[in-house]
Structure formats: structure tokens, C-alpha cells
Amino acid sequence: MEGNWRGRDVISILDFTREELEELFKHAESMKKSLEEGRVEKKLKGRIIALAFFEPSTRTRLSFETAAKRLGADTIGFSSGFSTSVEKGETIADTIRMLDSYADAIVIRSKYEGSALLAAEIAGKPVINGGDGKQHHPTQAMIDLYTVRELKGRIDGLVYAIVGDLRYGRAATSFILALTRYQPESVIFVSPPQLKPRPEVLMLLEEAGIRYSYARLEDAVEAADVLYVTRIQKERFPDPAEYEKVKGSYRVTRSLLEEKAKRELKVLHPLPRVDEITHDVDDTEWQAYFTQAANGVPVRMALLSLILG
Amino acid sequence: MLVRKIRNGTVIDHVPAGRALLVLRLLGITGKEGYTVAVVMNVESRKLGRKDIVKIENRYLDPGEADKIALIAPTATINIIRDYKVVEKRQVEAPETLTGILECINPTCITRKPREPVIPRFRRVPGERLRYQCVYCGTIIEEEEILRQLTGTQ
Numbered sequence: 193m194e195g196n197w198r199g200r201d202v203i204s205i206l207d208f209t210r211e212e213l214e215e216l217f218k219h220a221e222s223m224k225k226s227l228e229e230g231r232v233e234k235k236l237k238g239r240i241i242a243l244a245f246f247e248p249s250t251r252t253r254l255s256f257e258t259a260a261k262r263l264g265a266d267t268i269g270f271s272s273g274f275s276t277s278v279e280k281g282e283t284i285a286d287t288i289r290m291l292d293s294y295a296d297a298i299v300i301r302s303k304y305e306g307s308a309l310l311a312a313e314i315a316g317k318p319v320i321n322g323g324d325g326k327q328h329h330p331t332q333a334m335i336d337l338y339t340v341r342e343l344k345g346r347i348d349g350l351v352y353a354i355v356g357d358l359r360y361g362r363a364a365t366s367f368i369l370a371l372t373r374y375q376p377e378s379v380i381f382v383s384p385p386q387l388k389p390r391p392e393v394l395m396l397l398e399e400a401g402i403r404y405s406y407a408r409l410e411d412a413v414e415a416a417d418v419l420y421v422t423r424i425q426k427e428r429f430p431d432p433a434e435y436e437k438v439k440g441s442y443r444v445t446r447s448l449l450e451e452k453a454k455r456e457l458k459v460l461h462p463l464p465r466v467d468e469i470t471h472d473v474d475d476t477e478w479q480a481y482f483t484q485a486a487n488g489v490p491v492r493m494a495l496l497s498l499i500l501g
Numbered sequence: 502m503l504v505r506k507i508r509n510g511t512v513i514d515h516v517p518a519g520r521a522l523l524v525l526r527l528l529g530i531t532g533k534e535g536y537t538v539a540v541v542m543n544v545e546s547r548k549l550g551r552k553d554i555v556k557i558e559n560r561y562l563d564p565g566e567a568d569k570i571a572l573i574a575p576t577a578t579i580n581i582i583r584d585y586k587v588v589e590k591r592q593v594e595a596p597e598t599l600t601g602i603l604e605c606i607n608p609t610c611i612t613r614k615p616r617e618p619v620i621p622r623f624r625r626v627p628g629e630r631l632r633y634q635c636v637y638c639g640t641i642i643e644e645e646e647i648l649r650q651l652t653g654t655q
């Protein structure tokens with residue numbers, strides 16, 4: 193079974209079967225346990241993992257870096273924002289070719305959809321998509337599913353409400369795609385009309401036979417077992433005044449949860465957040481986003497060790 | 502209406518009515534290349550109701566051209582004529598994958614990034630309608646867009 197993992201590229205969450213995800217989660221569970229007990233085996237000692245961040249992302253990068261180092265691997269790489277040759281016009285393809293000759297695996301992040309697939313076509317070493325464009329962020333989706341599984345005991349049979357930018361947000365999109373590998377009771381979307389999921393994403397939900405609907409936030413919160421909140425960027429609105437008018441309709445507050453939510457509801461967010469979940473939710477039983485963020489390291493450790501082990 | 506038979510060449514039959522000129526444009530045939538070309542438009546057809554027919558003397562299609570015709574005239578049949586006889590007849594078939602024929606319409610697709618060495622690739626979306634999905638970014642391209650790209654028309 194582990195033969196399916198070694199040397200494998202991770203481009204889209206759709207590349208994985210449910211059985212493979214379950215296997216990953218079991219590994220992540222034992223990674224988490226050994227982290228807590230402070231006895232992590234340095235399985236990747238002597239390995240080098242390249243972090244090619246053509247688009248900056250502090251969280252994803254630090255989480256991969258921590259995962260690699262916990263397993264004894266070294267990391268090399270760059271993060272755009274510093275002056276890299278990529279900004280001076282070097283292609284992603286050339287940069288990947290170079291890193292392929294240096295490292296044992298490459299984590300790539302870019303604002304262009306399909307960058308990770310292109311990198312995988314070029315590189316001989318495994319390529320892990322750390323987020324490309326608006327569609328794929330497979331490791332985030334793995335972390336999200338893992339967190340639901342950990343806190344709710346299962347992924348099937350739950351009502352998922354997904355809030356925010358479902359059109360351009362890669363975390364939300366990847367989470368929706370990930371749900372097609374399971375059997376949710378239903379999925380409820382809460383978003384402004386122009387930020388609804390893209391047709392190719394809805395097509396996959398339909399193929400998987402998953403029921404979905406659109407609702408106002410209050411109604412979605414009332415029905416949900418899992419509330420997945422994402423940020424709506426102001427830039428998505430042609431008119432800033434329009435944004436100011438609607439943003440309150442997508443904000444999760446403690447008083448909203450107290451009024452509507454089930455006691456066992458779990459609130460997830462891929463972070464960073466701005467004000468779409470108010471801080472008074474942080475110390476409630478509903479809050480699961482800090483657990484989710486912390487799960488980033490063991491899940492990525494499990495993934496790296498399966499691929500490079 | 503009578504259009505004379507051709508001796509050698511290609512007859513593209515069962516073209517959806519109104520698309521004959523698009524087929525010619527797609528093949529890069531303007532009438533100045535020296536081929537004798539006959540276009541019959543809007544004739545009755547048992548299969549289609551109405552259809553167009555394109556006859557081109559001394560010109561044969563390569564497989565890439567046949568694929569492109571399938572994209573704008575999915576019902577077309579291609580007849581190869583030698584010495585006034587049909588020596589080969591086949592139904593065009595929209596290919597499962599397209600490489601380098603269409604461009605992605607998503608401006609942030611990696612295939613649109615300048616100087617990146619990547620050829621656009623599409624996979625056919627299952628179903629009745631002729632739709633293709635970009636392998637790199639997942640964007641779906643509809644029939645009108647395919648027509649626009651292949652023939653330069655709206």
C-alpha cells in the first residue's frame with residue numbers, strides 16, 4: 193500500500209482515493225502522538241526539501257518547513273517578495289529544473305493555476321502543491337479533513353456549511369473537492385452571488401451525488417455540523433461600497449453561534465483571518481481553527497514521510 | 502441543384518447548416534490556393550434537416566485538420582475521392598484530448614504565462630455538449646468559445 197505513496201506528486205486532492213486519505217490520516221495521527229510525546233523519528237535525515245514559493249505565504253511555508261525539520265530533513269528555497277530571479281523574468285520551469293537537481297522533493301506555491309502540474313511534468317523528484325492559483329491546495333484540504341475526522345469522529349454523514357469566497361478561494365475550493373471523496377449529508381454554500389463555486393467544481397459534486405444548496409449565514413449555521421469560514425477579499429468587488437455593505441452578512445460572531453449553532457458544531461478557517469470570525473469565538477467550544485492550524489505540521493509530516501520514506 | 506462530382510479530393514458532408522464557410526476558413530482555404538472548391542449550403546438532409554457540403558478538389562486533410570473539423574462540425578463525414586469514387590468515408594470524432602489547438606481563457610492559467618514552456622492541453626468533458634476542460638487550471642471551454650478560437654468569429 194505504501195508503494196502508492198513513494199515518489200508521488202501531490203497536485204490536487206482529487207488525485208487521492210478515500211482509502212489513501214484514510215491511510216494518510218492514520219500516519220498523521222501517529223505523527224501527532226509522537227510530536228506530543230517528543231519522540232519523533234528523524235526519518236528524513238540527510239534529505240533536502242526545496243520550498244519554491246513564487247507567491248508569498250508565511251503560514252504554509254513555515255508549516256512545511258517545520259514538518260521537514262521535525263523529520264530531520266533540511267530545507268532550501270525562496271519566497272517571493274525577496275528579490276528572486278523569478279521576478280526578473282526567469283520562468284517557473286527553469287527554476288524547477290534547477291531545484292530538481294538540488295533537492296529530494298519540491299514544494300511549490302504560485303498564483304498561476306496549473307503551476308504545480310507543470311512543475312511535476314518537468315521535475316523527476318516528487319512535487320507537492322502548496323497552493324496554485326484559485327483551485328488547488330491539496331495539503332490544506334488534507335489538514336481540513338483530518339481535523340474534522342479528529343474532532344467529529346467521522347467525515348461522512350455531516351452537514352457542511354462553507355462560507356466566503358467559494359469562487360477564487362483555493363482553500364474553500366479544495367475543501368469542497370475533498371468532500372467528493374466522502375459522503376457528507378449535504379453541503380450548504382454561503383457566499384455573495386459573484387463568489388459562488390465555479391461550474392467545474394459543482395459538476396464534480398453532482399457527479400459524486402452530493403446534495404448542495406445555497407443559504408443565508410444564519411440558516412446555514414443552524415443546520416451545520418461543520419462551519420468552514422473563508423475570507424472575502426475586498427478586491428473581488430468592483431465597487432468597495434458594495435463590499436462594505438455585504439461583508440457583515442458573512443461574519444461569524446459569538447452571538448450568532450449562541451443563537452443558532454448546535455452545541456457540537458465545529459468552526460474551521462484556513463487562516464489567516466481578518467474579521468470574518470470575531471475574536472470572541474476563540475475561547476468557545478465551537479472554535480476548531482487553532483486545532484486545524486496546529487494539525488498542519490503532523491499531516492504534512494505524514495505526507496512527507498510517506499512520499500520520501 | 503447540381504454540383505459536379507470531383508475526380509480527386511475531399512468531400513465534407515453533413516456539415517451543420519451555416520458552417521460550411523467556417524470549415525473552409527478553418528482549413529485556410531480562401532479560393533486563391535488553386536483548388537477547385539464547391540460549397541453547397543442549406544440543402545435538405547435526412548439526418549440533419551438542413552446541411553452544408555464542402556467539396557475540395559485535389560486537397561486531402563491531415564488528422565489534425567479532421568480533429569478541428571470535428572470541433573466545429575461534429576456531425577460531418579469526410580469522404581476521400583479518387584477517380585470519382587469514394588475510397589474512404591469516415592465520421593469525424595471530437596478527440597478526447599486536444600494539445601496545442603485551443604487556448605485557455607483563464608488569464609491566470611500557467612499556459613497563459615509568458616515564456617513558460619507549456620502547451621495548452623484539454624480533456625473532453627463527458628456529455629452531449631462539446632466542452633473541453635483545461636488540464637492545467639480546470640477551466641471549461643464551451644462550444645461558442647471553441648468556434649471563436651478556431652475560426653476567428655463571434
Ligand SMILES: [Zn+2]
Binds near residue numbers: 607610611635638639
Ligand atoms: Zn487553463
